[in-house]
Amino acid sequence: MLFVTLLSLHAQYNSMNVPDSSSIRKSIVSSWITAPFTEVQVKNRELHTNDVGELFQVRMEEGMDEFLVIVAPQTFNDVDVIENGKQSHTERQEEFRAGSPGGWVLYRDKQSGEAKRIVWYFNADAEVYIQFRPSEGNQSRCYADMLVFGSYAARSVPVGVAFSRIYTASFSDIYTWTRSTLPWKKVTAQQGVYRDSVQVAETIKSRLGFIDYAENASYNEYGILYDIMSGNPMNEDSVATSYADRLTLSGAGFLKWIIDGFVTPLAGRGTSIPELLNHTVDYGTLSKNGVLSQERNLSFSLDWTRNLAATILSVRTRKNYTYETGGTDVTIEPFAADVMNGMVVQSSGYIPNTGYAIKKLKSLLYVLAVTEPSYMYLAAIRQSSTLVADEMVFNECAVLIPYFDDFGRFGCYVFEKGRQIPLERFILQYPNSFVHLSRVKTNGNFFPQ
Template sequence: MKKKCLFFPLLLLFFSSVSADYNRFLIPDSAEIRRTIVDSWISAPISEVRGYSEDLRKNRVGEIFQIRMEETETEFAVIVAPRSVLDVDLINGDNHRIVRAAVYPQGAAGSWVLFRDKKSGKPLRVEWHFSPDSDVFLVFRPQGQKTLVDMSIFGSFAARSVPLGIPFERIYTVGFQEVRDLTQKTLPWEKVSVEKGLYRDSLIMAGIIKENLDSIIFSEDACYDFDGKLKSILTGGSYVLKNSSGFEIKPDEKKLYLSGAGFLKWIIDGIVEPVSGMGTKIPDLTVPTVEFDSVGKIGVKSQDWNLYFTLDWCRNLASKAYSVRSRRNADFKSAGLDVNQNHFASESLGAKVASSNGYIRNTGYSVEKIKSVLYVLAVTEPSWFYLGAVRQGSYLKPDEFVFNDCAVFFPYFDSNGKFGCFIFEQGREISLANFIERYRNCYVHLERVKASEAFFPYEKK
């Protein structure tokens, strides 16, 4: 009986130690390894650590980690990174040979990195990567007797300076699952908990759009009305196609002539028309959605040009798609189609706070933050895509901001849980990095639209 009683505590102890190597995020965990290097790699004087060679060790479940040190001008880092495999194409003349090479990236899921001050040797922070995206990770910082934790998503903080409740030195040996349990109610894990396989409709739509891009010719002010006729958005009359010399020319019957706004209408009509039997109507899409004093500064300017053109256009398009899907007439307000959450903590800038970090009413999000926003939306709203109205400096007066351009975003996660986003504007595809660079210092206002596999955009044959 005594042997039996002893067996169960030993069994619990075994599973407790093994659980450090398993976690619900299914990432490699180096807790067991880190417990054996506290006095050497982690806490030893920098001069001593410099003399160490890279070290490979296995955890209890057989996962291999590399321990190494890297330096910058002001910091040095102790990196405990899991093994990954990289396929390398070796070319020798006409011969190609694929060789699998072992790599240990600092930003790989399961990587644990301690940063120490180069002069004093004091610990500064620990970065703990848990996502296939290297720019999504936790940061642990010592503050006196406390430990603070941040959740960073592509440079934006989903949480900032959250007290952890354990001494910083405990981070040296703790397992990821224990950290997850400790912060279950204090960190917004719902913003980073990716569930794969929920993006089929969005990917179908993006694929169909890509297949049609070669048939689209960008034409300022052009779109197809509810009956498939080419019209001018500005006048509502027939669109007259002209060449570079200003002479009228006959449209190519196999091509689609679309402006940036007309391109987004073409996409939404591909959802609306199969259900309603007709596309959206131009006058319905130019209905104002922003209220302002008609004799105020904006009101006076709006007499010459609609400063909110693409914002109105995107909001009204989104509401038409929603109305068809829900079978009830709704506008963007009643349907809740504005993306207007403040997903991220404010970043202090001395005595000021960054005003562009979150949502600004009738303006949107800073383009520099749009990748972070789209990542969270892909996690929390996996079956939606987004129409984006771009607020930027006027071409005529750069100090006056207007909504002139627009784009459509299809955020998703691939089969490995890595973030991606298809973006289309003005009848072409653009990468997220290029979009951010093109519209630097601008804002994007997003409208949500439910993705649908029943997507049949108008085609020229």
């Protein structure tokens, strides 16, 4: 049995670190890049070396209506070989992945041979890439798109050169041509700035085994267990096994416990439950939501997360902030449009008092991790009510801690209701929902009780 750990040759994008296949592509223009499909179809894979000795593989892959000419750099996997249930030894496995940094892929129509687009990979995450398209009916012009996990960070940006120039351009050329027109700062992560975020996440992970879930349970500022909704103390023996080192928490109480890990060492006590319940949304008495909000709390987790973020900012700065004055709401608009089923669709981005469509969450967190390193985010989920049809409510909440590892690959810790779950599963469990984010700066002064 094999356990594979990917090792990338190029940990993080910069103009000097992306393998360059331009000299190779110059030598295969007529034989691969512009050759008829029938000629390319029968070709065997070829290995070529660039000017600095880096190895690339040239190959063709065939789709239903298109065929791909791929120039892929050499990469390696470290493979642990398991024998008799134990690790025997480690082997290096060679690969030529199109999605590795430096991978170059030309898409062509099988019938006409016409070039459709070129995808150029430069990032440790293959879902972050640049795409070039010729102007419709005019191959002398081309446009560039920058995509981040299915969302357009930039779309249809004029490049100023003929599309055929991309056949032989170097990545340095591409960066020079688009340095001021493509949002490179959104996709270029810094190294060594995520240690606090990872440390906070690992500290939370180390305590998860001591947390029991109970609806509406949260410790007040003095460490006494309360029912959030009733405002009354709870009997710990009635909701969890009574051990001194165990905690009883709801989803909201879990977020409060995390924030109190920052607040208590500074303030001498935790956050106040009644203050966290202060409303942050005025629906208006005559609106549908205004009428419904008189019967039930439609914005519970939104209020809770906003007030938590404002409270920790106030404690740290020794000034009184609300979510409005503290700038803790995430409201950025980093994307031009979405990609759904291969089609470009417009999106509204941030919606006040609602947040973002949850399908945008991964791409949004990627950009936030680049542009706001060492922050974590309190997420409030707006989803369909289980009680009233066509009603949207904020009930659930989670903590999201995005980061980049030492290889420049994106990751995100997700903690919800005292458990850690993968980001992809978190997104899938809330289909057609919205997520509102409140930012909190991480640091090493994190001591959850």
